Amino acid sequence: MSLPAIAITKLVKRFGDSTVLQDIDLEIPEGKVSCLIGPSGSGKSTLLRCLAFLEESTSGMITINGEALGFFETPNGKRERLPDTQIRAVRAKTGMVFQQFNLWPHMTALGNVSEALKTVHKLPKRQAEERAMAQLRKVGLENRANHYPSQLSGGQQQRVAIARALALEPKIMLFDEPTSALDPELTGEVLNVMRDLAAEGMTMVVVTHEIGFAATVANQISFLDHGRLLFSGPPSEIFAKPRHPRLDQFLDTYLDRGASMLA
Amino acid sequence: MTLKLFTLLLQAAISTVAISLISIAVGFAIAILISAAMISKKPIYVFPARLFVSFFRGVPLLVQLLLIYTLLPVIGLNVPSIVAAIVGMSLCTAAYQAENLRGGFESVPRGLIEAAEVTGLNPRQTFFRIRVPIALRLTFPALINEAIMILKSSSLVSVVGIIELTKMAQDLASSTYLPIPIFATAGLIYLVINSAVALIGRFAERSLGGAST
Ligand SMILES: Nc1ncnc2c1ncn2[C@@H]1O[C@H](COP(=O)(O)OP(=O)(O)OP(=O)(O)O)[C@@H](O)[C@H]1O
Numbered sequence: 001m002s003l004p005a006i007a008i009t010k011l012v013k014r015f016g017d018s019t020v021l022q023d024i025d026l027e028i029p030e031g032k033v034s035c036l037i038g039p040s041g042s043g044k045s046t047l048l049r050c051l052a053f054l055e056e057s058t059s060g061m062i063t064i065n066g067e068a069l070g071f072f073e074t075p076n077g078k079r080e081r082l083p084d085t086q087i088r089a090v091r092a093k094t095g096m097v098f099q100q101f102n103l104w105p106h107m108t109a110l111g112n113v114s115e116a117l118k119t120v121h122k123l124p125k126r127q128a129e130e131r132a133m134a135q136l137r138k139v140g141l142e143n144r145a146n147h148y149p150s151q152l153s154g155g156q157q158q159r160v161a162i163a164r165a166l167a168l169e170p171k172i173m174l175f176d177e178p179t180s181a182l183d184p185e186l187t188g189e190v191l192n193v194m195r196d197l198a199a200e201g202m203t204m205v206v207v208t209h210e211i212g213f214a215a216t217v218a219n220q221i222s223f224l225d226h227g228r229l230l231f232s233g234p235p236s237e238i239f240a241k242p243r244h245p246r247l248d249q250f251l252d253t254y255l256d257r258g259a260s261m262l263a
Numbered sequence: 264m265t266l267k268l269f270t271l272l273l274q275a276a277i278s279t280v281a282i283s284l285i286s287i288a289v290g291f292a293i294a295i296l297i298s299a300a301m302i303s304k305k306p307i308y309v310f311p312a313r314l315f316v317s318f319f320r321g322v323p324l325l326v327q328l329l330l331i332y333t334l335l336p337v338i339g340l341n342v343p344s345i346v347a348a349i350v351g352m353s354l355c356t357a358a359y360q361a362e363n364l365r366g367g368f369e370s371v372p373r374g375l376i377e378a379a380e381v382t383g384l385n386p387r388q389t390f391f392r393i394r395v396p397i398a399l400r401l402t403f404p405a406l407i408n409e410a411i412m413i414l415k416s417s418s419l420v421s422v423v424g425i426i427e428l429t430k431m432a433q434d435l436a437s438s439t440y441l442p443i444p445i446f447a448t449a450g451l452i453y454l455v456i457n458s459a460v461a462l463i464g465r466f467a468e469r470s471l472g473g474a475s476t
């Protein structure tokens with residue numbers, strides 16, 4: 001068995017008094033697509049944000065390619081915050097795509113994709129832009145390089161956001177409902193880019209309500225409910241009948257095009 | 264209204280514009296620091312920044328100018344009155360601009376800052392590359408307003424002995440006994456300058472149009 005891309009052990013996240021994630025244990029295999037599904041408020045985004053270190057967990061541990069992210073916990077429960085340089089190095093292994101795209105409005109598509117290459121990786125402008133352009137080509141937006149986000153459709157913006165993350169050559173891509181803010185006719189172009197990425201062997205963690213995408217692309221589906229990971233497994237197992245009653249209930253409420261095929 | 268009088272007014276208008284523009288620019292640089300302190304969430308920065316803003320917004324500019332003009336020599340700084348004028352105006356506009364910018368910084372969507380964080384920008388890079396330019400675009404109209412306010416308030420620097428447009432008009436009016444054409448011309452010059460500022464502002468805003476949120 002090779003090292004999992006991500007290993008989550010006994011992860012707990014509290015906001016004040018409310019426990020949003022409770023004892024999450026999950027391994028995400030390398031080169032596979034792992035989807036997180038579950039009702040609204042179940043903690044999917046919070047879990048993903050912990051993986052991106054946008055939220056700091058309360059206890060438990062996350063390792064990325066075997067390296068601890070943010071905190072190190074000894075078996076007897078002592079918890080240490082790792083030095084910032086190390087946190088930055090481990091974080092650099094992941095790229096994140098947000099529901100709201102979050103492109104910087106004052107930069108063109110090319111500017112968005114090349115920004116970190118220039119400011120963080122200190123590449124010369126020309127080289128950074130060449131690499132950025134290659135990523136834009138990959139998501140089919142070479143001819144939109146000089147457009148500002150406000151001049152792009154939602155689907156195009158999200159593809160630029162994916163290119164921005166890919167430009168930094170992450171080992172793992174994290175997606176938080178990448179198509180939820182899109183008009184239905186624009187979700188396809190984004191899902192296609194994600195399918196291509198999966199086919200190339202990128203490790204992906206995808207929070208999604210697109211049950212159809214999850215059922216056809218994911219290698220692993222994890223179901224979260226009230227901050228707990230109820231179960232996790234390949235789609236064939238997860239969706240096979242008889243299903244867990246909570247999942248049945250969930251599928252009933254999210255019965256979309258994708259889910260209806262499983263009904 | 265002779266050509267000679269008009270030339271004198273124009274020369275004084277140059278002082279008005281120069282003092283105002285320098286003060287706006289210096290004030291802007293100070294305002295970036297003050298507003299950064301205000302949003303830092305660290306009391307040791309927030310408190311002095313707030314104090315600065317309340318003082319310079321709460322005390323009339325005229326009083327500030329007189330205070331600075333009389334205070335500087337006491338602390339051993341014998342600077343020309345033009346410097347005192349620029350210091351006073353800069354500090355005053357810094358307070359207003361800082362408050363504008365703080366509002367701008369706070370309305371930069373959190374997600375844009377998180378996007379910078381996950382792409383590896385450190386807090387300083389995030390501040391200068393992401394927060395400042397976006398906040399600037401959001402507060403640009405307020406900045407143009409402030410520039411116009413400062414141009415008009417600059418008539419107050421005559422109390423520290425600077426001959427700017429208003430003071431020149433006053434002097435000429437009393438020496439020529441032609442107050443109405445002279446004041447009317449001075450007013451017109453202010454109007455032209457401020458219209459130009461507003462126009463440049465509108466133009467700059469439009470050229471940033473593609474980049475608006
Ligand atoms: N910063 C925060 N402070 C306090 N509570 C929070 C915070 N962020 C999230 N929560 C709470 O944590 C719970 C889980 O939120 P989360 O956003 O992870 O859910 P989700 O599964 O992504 O839901 P959705 O499908 O609606 O996006 C919710 O009850 C939410 O109110």
Ligand SMILES: [Mg+2]
Nearest residue numbers: 044045046177
């Ligand atoms: Mg969510």
